[in-house]
Amino acid sequence: MRYMATYDMMETIRNTNQWLGASALALGSYPAVAMMPNPAFQWLRAWGEVTERAFSRMVAKPDWGIGSVVGEDGRDHLVEVKVEVPRPFGDLIHFKVQGRAEMKRRVLLVAPMSGHYATLLRSTVISLLPDCEVYITDWHNARDIPVSEGKFDIEDYTLYLVDFMKHLGPNTHVIAVCQPAPLTLAATAYLAEEDPKAQPRSLTLIGGPIDPDATPTEVTDFGNRVTMGQLEQAMIQRVGYKYKGVGRKVYPGLLQLSSFIAMNMDNHSKAFADQIQRVAKGEAGEHDRHNKFYDEYLAVMDMTAEFYLSTVERIFKGLEIARNEFTVAGKKVDIGKITDVAVKTVEGEKDDISAPGQCVAALDLCTGLPDSKKANHLEPGAGHYGIFAGKSWRTNIRPLVLDFIDANSGPRVVAGKDTEAKAG
Incomplete structure (x- = not known):
């Protein structure tokens, strides 16, 4: 192939x-x-x-389509989609609300790189904009990235998140949706050792496969039914001459879409x-x-072959995050080193992609975090989409996440002392 x-x-x-x-x-x-x-x-x-x-x-990147947001003054304020940090494989973008003072809540949404664009979280962004300063990871289509830019695997993805968190500073609250939950947890643990002052205040993990074997689903158990050789042979192709990424090995978006549709x-x-x-x-x-x-x-969108294959091999087959054995650039990342970042997990009772039990496993991995800094919410009757963009998110989960952010926005406690975090 x-x-x-x-x-x-x-x-x-x-x-x-x-x-x-x-x-x-x-x-x-x-x-x-x-x-x-x-x-x-x-x-x-x-x-x-x-x-x-x-x-x-199938070949068009959707627009964000967010024209304005109503401010506390009752007026419509235009929203500018601004590239905050440009990178070859994905940008950090900021939804800058014109004519409005910067909001106290600074939120970084980590969008999944699992076949769809970051615009999949459009409704999530819209729901947060009235109350937060919102940033999001905008991953690029691999077919448009020249081979000269090099590889991009899960370690590179993790380091991108580390750089984005450093850029935004310690007053940031991170929300990771679905696929990036384990890598966002790893990025936070990486910062805990390498640059503790750059850690976010809180980390909310929504429907992510921290431990795929906790409650396997048809989606998360797929990697265990085939070998890596079979997977590479069946799923990986080289980008054709029509696009800038000609010759790059990818997991094509059209192939992913056929799998999505075949499921239902x-x-x-x-x-x-x-x-x-x-x-x-x-x-x-x-x-x-x-x-x-x-x-x-x-x-x-196409995913780079190395990102797709390393995700299956290391997150789903090797369970490196679940076993706390993940490494970045040869350095082991110890999730137990997270000691003062509040962590909340959100799961949907009827989630058939990342079933209940997979995401909450993150709390057991945070052995250095006191119970007062841990929280979990299981949304009754909610499916996968509903916990971050549907009715369940709007009516129940969003208010709980904002309350969690507010509860962990005070001075950071380090080694028993209150210290004001430096503004990012």
Whole structure:
């Protein structure tokens, strides 16, 4: 599979389906066919519209689409998406609210690098903006990164997080969502030894696979059913000539998307069939529920091969975080060295990706942290998406996280002494 031709073949198939959809839309919308009132043309137009939109979204990075936020003064304040720290494989960006004094709560959202863009957390960002100064990790699509930039694996990812935390300073509160939870925990432990003053005040881990074997799911147990050789042969391809990253080994976004859809094929098939019917009847809208969800869900990005393979081998197979055996640049990272960063875990009762038990395992690893600095929340009835962006997040979890941040925003206690943390 590790050939450019394979990558280009997948892109060709996607492009062909986009073209077929656009052609069907054009034909079904052709004015002359209106003289023949046949429902077949209405269905053809509807099928073309839905198909063309779906396949075009697969290679487009979604916009943040956050125009303004209401301030305490009751006015709308424009939001500027500003690159705070530019890096080859991902930027630290800041949602700067114009005309508003800097908020006391400084939050770093660590977005997952698991197939989708950081915009997957758009609703999470929107919910936090009125009360926080929000920063987020904006990971780049590997197909657009030249081979000359070198590799990017889980150790590089961890060091990126270390640099971002150092940049923001010790008054930061970090929230890691799903995949980056174990690496964010490791980055915090790395700082605890290398630069304690740069540690964040609190760390909230939401639905992350700290210990995938605690309660295995179909997703987290996948790595145990295949060898690394089989995984590399089946999943890794080289970027084709169309993109800047030509020749780079990646786990293609289109291949990831096919896996996502295969997990719930019946639900996705019904969703698209229903949408075609709504379009044919004139009941669909540009920003209806279907389009709003699938515009984001279908927008996928390539991961570097070394990041994907090292994640499977070291986090899921080797359980290096769960066993506290993770190393960065040859140095062992001891999670027990975290002694004054408050840690909270959030899990969803019905999470079928990172099931309850996987994330809360982080608290047992923090052996140097007093119980007063640990917290856990299990959200009843919530699935994976709901705990960071759905109804459960908005109504229950977000207020609890903000309370946790406020409770750990006072002077940092080090060696029994209160010390004011230096502003970042």
